[in-house]
Amino acid sequence: MQRIIKDGKVVNETWHLLGKDATLDGMPNCDDLIVPLSLWREHAHALKARDGGLGVWLEAGEEIEEIADQLEHFQVIALNFPAFTDGRHSSTAYMLRTRYGYKGEVRAIGDVLRDQMFALKRCGFDAFAVREDKDPFDALKGLDDFSEVYQASADQPLPLFRRRQA
């Protein structure tokens, strides 16, 4: 069973991530599923009618604006990193948390590695499906790389200059 990092701990994965070309055929009713955005686009109605939990995942080029008014249907929003050097979803996560007030799980999937996790956490990610060949317990250490930060972000509403004066 795959393990992921959730809220700063390594936990067993309970969600099923469906691939790009998934269809409704044979879809279990009760499992917790994270579906590709394309499937949600086509079959939102059917997906909402299921009993299991629902999440959606976005490619790096897919824009959060497209589902911004449907966020209440998702317990998980997973954001895919085709390469750890692709920073687009850092902005997506930040917007999810600060602009759209999304309170569910924001999960990093794809090329997710220890050395990017501190910044990702700052942007609003609270779950990390660390790349399979890497040890999630080792990756966990990345969340503590820094003890102080300059900017405001999803994790810290005030920039250092507003806290410094206190």
Add this chain to the structure above:
Amino acid sequence: MYVYDEYDQKIVEDRVKQFRDQTRRYLAGELSGEEFRPLRLQNGLYIQRFAPMLRVAVPYGLLSSRQVRMLAKIARDYDKGYAHISTRQNVQFNWPELEDIPDILAELATVQMHAIQTSGNCIRNTTTDQFAGVAKDELVDPRPWCEIIRQWSTFHPEFSHLPRKFKIAVNGSTSDRAAIEVHDIGLEAVKNAEGELGFRVSVGGGLGRTPVIGSFINEFLPWKHLLSYLDAILRVYNRYGRRDNKYKARIKILVKALTPEVFAERVNAEWEHLKDGPTTLTEAELQRVASCFVDPAYQALEDQDAALAQLDAEHPGFARWRSRNVFPHKKPGYCAVTLSLKPTGVAPGDVTDKQFDAIADLADRYSFGEVRNSHNQNIILADVEQRQLFTLWGELREHGFATPNVGLLTDIICCPGGDFCSLANAKSIPIAEAIQRRFDDLDYLFDLGNIDLNISGCMNACGHHHVGHIGILGVDKKGQEFYQVSLGGSSGRDASLAQILGPSFAQDDMADVIDKLINVYVEKRGEDESFLDTFRRVGIDPFKERVYATNH
């Protein structure tokens, strides 16, 4: 200058720890080369032709004498006894061992220095005028703004993996010595009719493979909104900049594709959400930072015009040096002095450990313990008493810093090129040297006046060849090192990009080619007409005809 408090210090120390562990994991095989690469780059560490190169950040070019002594120590203890001033005002070490980098960073941290974001696809060192705070034509001191931007950009969590590198420059003077229009973002500090401070904002300038002059998208951004507006620009770029082709990934390509107008609309739409949020700057923060840049304890002095003129008459060498290397100062009785790092026979911008120590010493004795690196790869003592100028000149001559060529043809901007850089098409240092040797007659150089000659070893344009009055670019021609020449570039307020002269030349011909170009200028120029003005008036054809005529 800015002094770290416990927070700044903590962040830099955490970084040292983090990088030490990253290096350890790489050496232990836990991180692959590919995984380590972006990590080391964001810490200024390149794997070069012969050894790693470490680029140390010098925020907006400012250094204390204590920091300069640390650079000397690192050059001595970990390198081959010298370092190089880069065109982004930073300092590069060419021969450190990878295993030593964490220790070097730890040493740097003890003097409030680091190598954070000196490379990689992130926000780089913010640059400015080397005469910031002392220039007579300055309206607003850019240094506090550079520091505010430095803190905002340091480990910005959202913008640590941009499509490509990102460079910001700030200018606060009538002349633009910071070349803001060839930066991803250029900020010009201005005051509006009510006397309020704000910024004119240019985006999408840049050199490299596709040189572009930036477009102004905001004529007056009130200072409080600086950071939220920068956040908005960066977010638009981070989300929509191209990532499929590294040659089309700079923000200039996005701005061009959308048009500056549409790009500005997108930024404004994004900014609507951020404006007046917590990132809005406060009066208190500005005061806190600005208080680090107040004037040093200047004495009430008089300008020494008569005494200096007298010395000029007695010592022609002094007169010459003073006319090129000394810059007027806002305070009576003071001046700013440029130490030329461009004597013939030394790679432009190179400094030895002993010279660093000497510079630190001079800074302590003559200039309130501070120096600046310029993007022209020289070092400046910004607050020198005019009455000490003559003594200082004597000391500078001993140390090899008194070449009177600032702004002249031999004050060449030159990237490390093929001698060091693994990206190079061709060497650049030997070209600089050949030209310096050819033009060794000071009288002639003085007669030619201001000429910016810039050399890059490849398209990446670290030597800013596009904005040289004369630009030289190393190209690869069937496996041979060749050089393309261009004319008419300028990085000043009237920024322009150079035009390519024609087919490229072999290394051995370069000094002759420059000689011919200069001859055309001398023949065509009007009274007191500069090279650039002459070129702009007569165009490229006379130069072309002369240079290529003999080849047929």
